Amino acid sequence: MIFHLARPALFALDPERAHRLTIAGLKAMPRAPRSRPGKLAVNVAGLEFPNPLGMAAGFDKDAEVPDQLLGLGFGFTEVGSITPRPQSGNPKPRLFRLVEDRAVINRMGFNNGGGEAARQRLEARARRGGIVGINIGANKDSEDRVADYVEMTRMMAPLASYLAVNISSPNTPGLRALQDESALTGLLEAVLDARGDEGPPVFLKVAPDLEPADIDAISRIALDKKLGALIVSNTTITRPGLASRQRDEAGGLSGRPLRDLAQQRLVDFRTATGGGIPLVGVGGIATAEDAWARIRAGASLVQLYSAMVYEGPGLPRAITRGLERLMKRDGFSSIAEAVGTA
Numbered sequence: 001m002i003f004h005l006a007r008p009a010l011f012a013l014d015p016e017r018a019h020r021l022t023i024a025g026l027k028a029m030p031r032a033p034r035s036r037p038g039k040l041a042v043n044v045a046g047l048e049f050p051n052p053l054g055m056a057a058g059f060d061k062d063a064e065v066p067d068q069l070l071g072l073g074f075g076f077t078e079v080g081s082i083t084p085r086p087q088s089g090n091p092k093p094r095l096f097r098l099v100e101d102r103a104v105i106n107r108m109g110f111n112n113g114g115g116e117a118a119r120q121r122l123e124a125r126a127r128r129g130g131i132v133g134i135n136i137g138a139n140k141d142s143e144d145r146v147a148d149y150v151e152m153t154r155m156m157a158p159l160a161s162y163l164a165v166n167i168s169s170p171n172t173p174g175l176r177a178l179q180d181e182s183a184l185t186g187l188l189e190a191v192l193d194a195r196g197d198e199g200p201p202v203f204l205k206v207a208p209d210l211e212p213a214d215i216d217a218i219s220r221i222a223l224d225k226k227l228g229a230l231i232v233s234n235t236t237i238t239r240p241g242l243a244s245r246q247r248d249e250a251g252g253l254s255g256r257p258l259r260d261l262a263q264q265r266l267v268d269f270r271t272a273t274g275g276g277i278p279l280v281g282v283g284g285i286a287t288a289e290d291a292w293a294r295i296r297a298g299a300s301l302v303q304l305y306s307a308m309v310y311e312g313p314g315l316p317r318a319i320t321r322g323l324e325r326l327m328k329r330d331g332f333s334s335i336a337e338a339v340g341t342a
Contacts, residue, residue, distance in 0.1 A: 003312030015095040015104075015309075023064055032071030034130050039324055040075070042335040044278045044300045045201035045228030047131055047161055051075035051320050052335050053291060056282050056303035057135035057164060057205070061111065063118045070130045073316035078303065079118070080135030081166045084151045086114035087139055090171060094251070097309065098244035102286070103258070104306045106235070107251030109171045110137050115155050122159040133203065134160040140172050146190050153194040160200045165191055168207035168234035170252045176207055181217040188225045201228025208233035208258065208265045208283060215265075219272035229278040229301070232266045236283075255306035259284025263297060270298030275340055286311065288322020295323075295335060296342035 010018045040051035054076040055069050063079040070077060089111025096105045112118070122132070134156045138148035153163060167178040167187070178187055191202060204227055206218060222230055235252025242257060262283025269279055281299030285291050286307035294302050308315055323335075332338040 003314065007312070011097065011099070014093070015097050016092065019095070023060070026065040026068040029068055029071075031067045034067070034070035035073055035075055035320070039327070040320060040335055042300055045162060045203075047201070049075045049131055049301060051323070052295065052299075052301045053316055053319055053323070054078060054131075054133075054280075054301060054303040055308075055316075056305040057081055057133075057166065058106070058108075059305050059308070062113045063121045063132075063134075066122075066132045067125055067128055067130065070132075072313050073320055075320075076131035076133060076161070076301070078133040078135050078164055079122075080112070080164070081110050081137035081169065082112050082115055082118045082134065082152065082156070083110050083137050083139045084115045084142075084148050084155075085139050086117070087111060087141075096246045096249050096251075098242060098246055098255070100243040101247070101255065101257050102306075102310055103242070103244070103253060103255030104309060105246065105249045105251045105253050107171045107249070109140060110169065115152055119155055119159065122156070126159055131161040132159075133162045133164050135164040135166050135205070137166045137169070137172070138175065145175075145178070146187050149187060150190050150194045153191050153199075157195050157199040162201045162203050162228055163191070163195065163199075164203045164205050164231060166205045166234070168205050170207070170209075170235060170237045179206065179210070179214060179218065181221065184218065184221055188221065188227070192225060203227065203229045203231050203280065205231040206233055206265075206269075208236045208261050209238060210265070212268070215268050215272050219269060219277075223273060223276050227277060229280050230269055230273070231280040231282060231303070232269050232299075233262050233283050236261060254283065255309075256284050256286060259286075259290060263294060266294060266299055267297050270340060286315075288319045288326060291319055291323060292326045292338075293342070295338055296340070298340040298342075300336070300339050
């Protein structure tokens with residue numbers, strides 16, 4: 001209720017400034033107890049998630065508030081994307097609310113304070129536990145992007161519940177080319193070698209704007225390299241039926257208009273992998289029903305971000321309560337039992 005009263009004032013601000021105020025507000029909050037494993041607990045890649053709902057990368061780019069997010073009721077959070085060196089990102093304005101569409105367009109460009117600053121924050125909170133994934137990327141001006149991923153892997157592996165390799169942002173020129181079969185194979189081999197045998201599981205975040213041949217190739221590689229999971233999907237460069245006047249801004253689109261595309265892409269990856277690798281469903285999830293549909297379609301975990309812009313900090317607990325109700329309604333005793341049953 002407090003958020004919905006305050007939302008008009010927040011929406012009167014530039015979106016990026018409003019986001020920084022939100023981070024500041026979370027930092028000022030006392031840390032609430034995080035969710036404990038219960039009816040919604042699910043094991044993915046050897047990790048015990050207390051519930052399947054996570055905060056997607058992009059919200060907490062610099063690992064400033066992972067514990068506060070866990071305290072809101074998320075079962076896990078993913079910080080980043082973090083690059084080896086600090087970078088300011090793309091010119092402003094670069095973040096746009098599409099209120100009529102319940103959507104967001106961003107062309108942030110991996111703005112973050114760099115690996116060392118994030119490493120220090122993550123090291124300081126490491127003993128608090130909770131599942132905190134670390135999303136790693138490459139600097140825009142890097143001459144060797146694979147080397148950037150290797151550097152970030154070595155830096156963050158000791159602190160990560162899982163590492164998420166982000167090659168699917170549309171806002172760093174040339175980055176999505178790393179999804180090509182030969183480039184992806186070389187990148188993942190380098191990352192897995194840098195992680196070592198005792199390191200955390202490696203997840204791969206893919207774009208929704210893929211051709212069938214790309215989906216098949218990525219699936220083969222993910223299975224061959226025994227990745228922990230595929231995160232399906234990042235933002236889209238398409239503009240499906242938008243009403244907002246800012247619909248033609250360049251960047252990645254997220255929120256409600258992405259929902260059906262992201263759901264279809266999840267189904268595509270479920271088919272291509274034969275259920276042989278866990279999937280994380282992300283894109284357009286705003287309700288318990290959205291999350292449940294993604295789970296029934298094949299996702300073991302789900303993530304959101306843009307919906308928080310419109311619904312506020314009570315959303316995680318509303319969704320997890322709804323998931324318990326839906327799981328009971330449909331006669332399942334666990335999330336794992338429901339995965340891929342649609």
